[in-house]
Amino acid sequence: MSATAWCWLVLLFPLLGSIAIALGFKALPAKVAGAIGTVAIGLSFACGVAALVSLLGEAPDARHHASSLWDYASVAGLDIKLGIFADQLSVFMVLVVTGVSTLIHLYSYGYMQSDEGYHRFFSYLNFFVFSMLLLVLAGNFVLLIVGWAFVGFASYALISFWYRRETATRAGMKAFVINVVGDIGLVLAAFLIFREIGSFEYGTVFAKAPEVFSTNEWSVTAICLLLLVGAFAKSAQLPLHTWLPDAMEGPTPVSSLIHAATMVTAGVYLIARTHALFVLAPTAADVSAFVGLATLLVAATIALVMTDLKRAIAYSTMSQIGYMVVGVSIGAYSAGMFHLMTHAFFKALLFMAAGSIIAAMANEQNIDKMSGFGKAMRFTSITMLCGGLALAAFPLTSGFFSKDEILAYAGARGGMYIVFTVLGYFGAFLTAIYTFRLIFRVLPGKPCPEAQELIDTGHVHHAHPFNPASGEEEDTDVGFPGPEHHIAEQSAPMRVAMAVLAFLALVGGLIQVPGVDDVIAKWLDPVFADSPLTAIHPSVEWSWIGLGIGAVISLAGIWAAHLLYVRRPELPRSLEARFRGLHTFLFHKWYFDEAIDFLVVRPALAIGRFANRVFERFVVDGLVTGTEETVRGTSGVVRAVQNGFVRSYALLLIAGFAGLALYFLISSS
Amino acid sequence: MNISWYIVLSSLLFATGVLGILIRRSPMVILLCLELMLNAGNLALVAFSRMVGNGQGQVFAVIVMVIAACEVVVGLGLIVAIFRRKLPLNVDDLRELRG
Numbered sequence: 001m002s003a004t005a006w007c008w009l010v011l012l013f014p015l016l017g018s019i020a021i022a023l024g025f026k027a028l029p030a031k032v033a034g035a036i037g038t039v040a041i042g043l044s045f046a047c048g049v050a051a052l053v054s055l056l057g058e059a060p061d062a063r064h065h066a067s068s069l070w071d072y073a074s075v076a077g078l079d080i081k082l083g084i085f086a087d088q089l090s091v092f093m094v095l096v097v098t099g100v101s102t103l104i105h106l107y108s109y110g111y112m113q114s115d116e117g118y119h120r121f122f123s124y125l126n127f128f129v130f131s132m133l134l135l136v137l138a139g140n141f142v143l144l145i146v147g148w149a150f151v152g153f154a155s156y157a158l159i160s161f162w163y164r165r166e167t168a169t170r171a172g173m174k175a176f177v178i179n180v181v182g183d184i185g186l187v188l189a190a191f192l193i194f195r196e197i198g199s200f201e202y203g204t205v206f207a208k209a210p211e212v213f214s215t216n217e218w219s220v221t222a223i224c225l226l227l228l229v230g231a232f233a234k235s236a237q238l239p240l241h242t243w244l245p246d247a248m249e250g251p252t253p254v255s256s257l258i259h260a261a262t263m264v265t266a267g268v269y270l271i272a273r274t275h276a277l278f279v280l281a282p283t284a285a286d287v288s289a290f291v292g293l294a295t296l297l298v299a300a301t302i303a304l305v306m307t308d309l310k311r312a313i314a315y316s317t318m319s320q321i322g323y324m325v326v327g328v329s330i331g332a333y334s335a336g337m338f339h340l341m342t343h344a345f346f347k348a349l350l351f352m353a354a355g356s357i358i359a360a361m362a363n364e365q366n367i368d369k370m371s372g373f374g375k376a377m378r379f380t381s382i383t384m385l386c387g388g389l390a391l392a393a394f395p396l397t398s399g400f401f402s403k404d405e406i407l408a409y410a411g412a413r414g415g416m417y418i419v420f421t422v423l424g425y426f427g428a429f430l431t432a433i434y435t436f437r438l439i440f441r442v443l444p445g446k447p448c449p450e451a452q453e454l455i456d457t458g459h460v461h462h463a464h465p466f467n468p469a470s471g472e473e474e475d476t477d478v479g480f481p482g483p484e485h486h487i488a489e490q491s492a493p494m495r496v497a498m499a500v501l502a503f504l505a506l507v508g509g510l511i512q513v514p515g516v517d518d519v520i521a522k523w524l525d526p527v528f529a530d531s532p533l534t535a536i537h538p539s540v541e542w543s544w545i546g547l548g549i550g551a552v553i554s555l556a557g558i559w560a561a562h563l564l565y566v567r568r569p570e571l572p573r574s575l576e577a578r579f580r581g582l583h584t585f586l587f588h589k590w591y592f593d594e595a596i597d598f599l600v601v602r603p604a605l606a607i608g609r610f611a612n613r614v615f616e617r618f619v620v621d622g623l624v625t626g627t628e629e630t631v632r633g634t635s636g637v638v639r640a641v642q643n644g645f646v647r648s649y650a651l652l653l654i655a656g657f658a659g660l661a662l663y664f665l666i667s668s669s
Numbered sequence: 670m671n672i673s674w675y676i677v678l679s680s681l682l683f684a685t686g687v688l689g690i691l692i693r694r695s696p697m698v699i700l701l702c703l704e705l706m707l708n709a710g711n712l713a714l715v716a717f718s719r720m721v722g723n724g725q726g727q728v729f730a731v732i733v734m735v736i737a738a739c740e741v742v743v744g745l746g747l748i749v750a751i752f753r754r755k756l757p758l759n760v761d762d763l764r765e766l767r768g
Contacts, residue, residue, distance in 0.1 A: 644764025646699070650690050 004067035006051035007086045010094055011133050013044040018126035025119035034112075037122035038105040041129055045098035051091050060526045063088055066139050066203060073142070077198075083139035085202050089527045092337060092520075093136035093269055100261045100344045101129045103497040107352050108253040110491030111359070114482030121161060121251070128154035132262050136269060140200040141190040144270075148186060148230065151263050152179040158258060159250040162480050165467050171246035178243045182233020186270075189226035192219065206276035206530070213280045224277055224284030227270060228291075235267030236318050237295045237325060242593050244318055248310040251481070252355030255310055260317045260351050261344035268324040268340055272333050272528075279531045289329035293423055296322025298590055300430035304437065305586045308365045309354050312438055316391065317347055319427065323406055326420055331533025332409035334524040338512050339406060341520070342398035346390035346505035352488070352498050353384035357442060359485035361450050362463035367438060372447030376454040379495060380488045381443045386502040388439045390509075392432035392558060395551040398509035403428060405514070408546035412538035421546075425553050432557020433564075440565035460485050514547070515540035675716035682709035694759045696751070700744045707737045 017040025021033045028036070055063045068083030084090075105125060112121050131154050135147030153176075160172030194200060196219050197208050213220040231237070236244035247259045258264070271278065271288060278285040299318035306312035320343045327336025357373055357380060358365055374381045390397040393404070403424075410420035450461035465474045465483065474480040488494040511519040528534050538546070564571050576583045585591070641652075682705055689702030711730040718726025751758060 642766075644766055646760045647691050650687075654687055654691075 001050070001054065002065065002067075003051045003054040003063075003086045003091070004065045004084060006047045006054060007084050007091070007094070007137055008067070008069070009047040010044045010051065010098065011084070011130065011137060013040045013047070014126045014130035014133065016040060018123050018130060021119055021123040021126065025123070028119065030113070030118045033119045033122050034105075034109040037126050038102065038109055040126055041098060041102045041105050044129070044133070045095070045102050048091065048094040048098050051086060052095060055086070055088065055091060061529075063526060066201070068139065078194075080140060080142045080200055082143065083201070084137040084143075085139035086137065087527055088524050089269075089272060089337070090136050092341075092524060094133060096341050096344050097129065097132050097136065097262050100348050100501075101125075101132075101257060103500055104253050104257040104261070104348060104352075106493045107256070107355075107497040108251075110488075110493040111253055111355060111486050112251065112482075113486055113491075114484035115251075116480075116482060117161065121158075124154060124157050124161070125253075125257070128158065128258060128263070132266070135266055139202055141193060141202075141205070142200050145183070145186055145190060148234070148266070149183055151258075151266065152176060152183065152234075155179070155247070155258050155263055158254040159247045161250055161254065164480055165249065165470075165474070167467060167470055168249040171243070171249040175243040175247050178240050179233050181240060182230040185226045185229025185233070189223050189230065192223045192226065196220075196223075202273070206274075209276050209280060213277075215280055216283055217280075220277060221281040221284050224274075224281040225287065227274055227277070228284065228288050231267030231270045231288075231325075232291065233267075234270075235264050235321050235325065237267070237291050237322065238298060239592060239596065241295065241299070241318055242589075242596060245311045245314045245589070248308070248314050252310065252351055252358060255314070256348045256351035256355065259314065260347040264317060264321055265324065265340045265344070268321065268328055268336060271325065271328045272337060275328070275333060275528060275531050278329070279533065285329045289326050289420065292322045292325030292329060293420055294322075295319065296326070296427045297423060297430075300427050300434065301586055302589050303434040304430065305583060307368050309358065309367050309370070309438065309442070310351070310365055312367070312434065313347070313350055313354060316350075316431065316434065317343075319431065320347065320391070323403055323424065323427070326410070326424065327406040330410055330413060330417055330420060331531065331536060332406050333528045333531070333534070334521040335402065335405035335409055337524055338520045339399075339402035342390065342402040342505070342508050345501055345508050346387045346397075346399055349383060349387035349498060349501040349505050350391065352494070352501065353380050353387060356380040356488040356494065356498075357384075359487050360454055360460055361448075362461045362485060363465070363481060364450075364463075367441050370442045370448055370451075371445040372443075372451045374443035376447055376451035377487060377489055379498070383488070383498045383502040384443065385439060386505050388435045390505040392435040393428055393550055393554045394558070395547075395554065396509070397506055398504070400547070400550060400554065401509035401512055401514075404546050404550040405512070405543070407550070408514075408538040408543045409536070411546065412542065413533075413536050425549060428550060429553050429557045429560075432554045433561045436558050436561035437565055440561055444566065454487075460487055460490070514538075514543035672716055672720050676713060679709045679713040679716070682706075682712065694761050696744075696748050696758060696760055696763075699760065700741065700748070703744070704737060704741065707733055707740075 017037050021028065021036055025033065064085070064087035066083055066085050068081035070082050072080045072082040074080070105122070108121065108125065112118055115121060128151060131147055131150030133147075135144060135151055138144040138147050156172045156176040156179075159175050160169045162168050190200065193205055197205050197212055199205055199208070209220070229240075233240040244259060244264065248255050250259070278288070296319045299315045299322065303312050303315035303319065306315060320339070324336045324339050324343070327333070327339060356377065357370065360373070360377060360380075361370060364370075386397075390399040393400040407421045407424040407428075410417045410424065447455060453459065453461050465480065466472065467474055486494065488498055511517060512521060525534065564575075588594070686702040686704075686706035686709060689705065690699050693699060693702065711733050714726045714730045714733070718724065718730075748758070751763070756763065
């Protein structure tokens with residue numbers, strides 16, 4: 001079978017799984033539903049591997065195929081096909097998405113077991129995977145937008161999964177609204193592309209773009225900036241990032257899959273996919289790179305002070321996506337995609353470990369209340385440590401190779417791009433500190449009461465169900481987390497998923513060691529061959545020097561975290577007291593929520609209130625009642641004639657008739 | 670044959686009918702006046718028919734009679750219905766349909 005046929009099957013299985021679970025939620029036992037969901041994604045992954053094998057059998061330059069099943073819309077010169085595009089980049093994404101999704105489904109199989117909405121969860125999750133695959137496999141911009149909107153919906157549905165928690169439904173709405181801002185950008189970009197090039201098909205657009213546009217022409221710059229609006233909203237880059245930390249209201253597997261490993265990297269994929277346009281608009285590419293840099297630094301500083309375990313990891317996700325955006329914007333395409341892959345491994349793993357710990361804490365997420373889980377949950381601690389090491393770019397772990405490759409490329413490109421290398425390394429230092437801040441505060445030390453209970457009795461702590469965000473009490477019926485919590489130590493599926501990811505987080509980077517194998521770069525390079533930026537290569541020596549610097553910085557960060565949080569735990573408090581203003585500023589997340597509230601939400605509300613009080617009352621109401629009064633007034637005159645006297649009707653009739661007769665008599669004589 | 674006399678008579682009859690409708694209040698009399706107007710028309714039709722010399726006008730007159738008969742049936746039926754309900758037989762009092 002051809003690669004495209006396998007790719008259609010990749011799309012088919014999650015869709016079937018989602019529909020089967022959704023329709024059969026009454027008939028299917030919970031375990032069967034979970035199994036269907038997991039197996040569907042597993043089959044999808046198998047088909048992805050088959051597509052990879054099929055592409056490997058061809059010459060590197062011929063590894064791109066478009067295929068369409070039927071016409072999606074065919075009117076007035078518009079010919080949009082329901083088509084997919086299988087090339088190295090999309091198959092790479094398919095493998096990352098389905099691979100990580102399979103493991104997270106497996107994890108959810110155990111983690112969500114006591115939840116009343118088990119079927120619903122797996123149906124949504126399968127639908128999300130289908131949407132994400134549609135997004136990465138789409139062969140034209142229209143289908144891309146369809147997939148883009150679908151993942152937005154799936155994200156909304158899963159953030160608000162515990163729909164009776166008000167904080168969760170609010171977070172879902174916030175995510176949806178901000179994502180729609182991005183959707184608008186993407187749709188406008190597609191309109192502009194169609195106006196300038198006359199096609200939506202990837203192949204046509206990217207082939208014609210160099211002929212149609214001259215470098216930095218306003219139209220191509222506008223297209224790229226609009227694409228960036230879409231990418232930034234989906235990938236939580238400044239200033240459209242505020243939804244991502246709030247999205248942690250969803251169940252932890254959702255945070256792991258959607259808000260760390262796959263969906264939020266869609267923006268990175270979009271920039272890489274449309275690199276042919278960004279090459280023609282270097283200004284837009286630079287804007288993108290600087291926004292990525294700003295995001296990675298801002299998010300890293302916020303992650304330093306967050307006390308909520310999941311939110312801290314969410315800010316770390318933002319920061320790491322900042323690295324990827326920098327990578328694909330400055331031309332380090334394969335390095336950016338490589339970081340996307342390794343990040344998917346270690347960040348999904350970190351969330352899984354966090355989920356296991358939060359379950360042991362009976363849904364409490366505040367790290368101030370956690371300690372000593374190293375003794376209570378050995379397996380979770382070890383996997384969390386693996387994920388943390390990879391995130392902190394500890395030498396020879398996966399994050400170590402991928403992050404440094406982006407920074408080495410920025411250095412090789414020279415000029416102002418040195419900034420990215422320098423500040424990128426600074427970001428890496430912060431990354432190591434905040435990662436090990438979490439680990440040192442949660443794992444070692446004297447066990448907290450919940451951890452002690454686990455050690456003593458072997459049972460997970462059982463608290464009265466409450467909402468960790470607002471503190472309000474909850475019953476455990478549908479729409480709230482179930483009464484029982486599941487930790488990795490007591491659930492085999494969770495352990496398998498975490499073990500596989502821990503292995504990948506540690507050694508996944510070895511497939512692309514500078515000067516040794518470069519598997520990812522060799523695989524992806526034909527896709528980006530048309531970009532002049534791929535001619536720039538950091539030399540192998542410089543790459544290794546960069547890796548050396550990265551190793552030193554990572555170890556320095558871990559040492560600093562050890563000093564601050566283990567050896568002298570009173571030091572953070574005194575620092576906090578001395579830099580009270582800075583701490584408050586960071587703790588309030590640079591006041592982005594407040595700024596957006598002030599600049600966008602309040603003016604919008606004020607306009608709405610004005611429209612309601614003034615416009616609605618005087619203009620709209622005036623028009624409606626004015627029309628009514630006019631009709632009533634005019635009809636009053638006519639109504640007077642209808643007096644009910646037969647004689648007066650007869651008189652009118654006769655007078656009219658006599659008038660007509662007179663008129664004809666006079667006009668004929 | 671001088672047609673003027675016929676037309677004058679017809680006009681007088683028609684005017685009588687109109688006057689009756691305009692000034693009388695009993696539905697019975699109004700119905701009679703309507704008949705008077707129709708028959709004034711019939712008289713003119715027959716007179717013109719004689720003047721022209723063919724029977725077409727007379728055919729029209731017969732048709733008008735048929736219509737007049739139908740109208741009387743409906744009109745008298747209404748009057749009987751009004752009488753049965755003990756409503757006043759006065760068109761000025763029966764003015765519920767005023768606007």
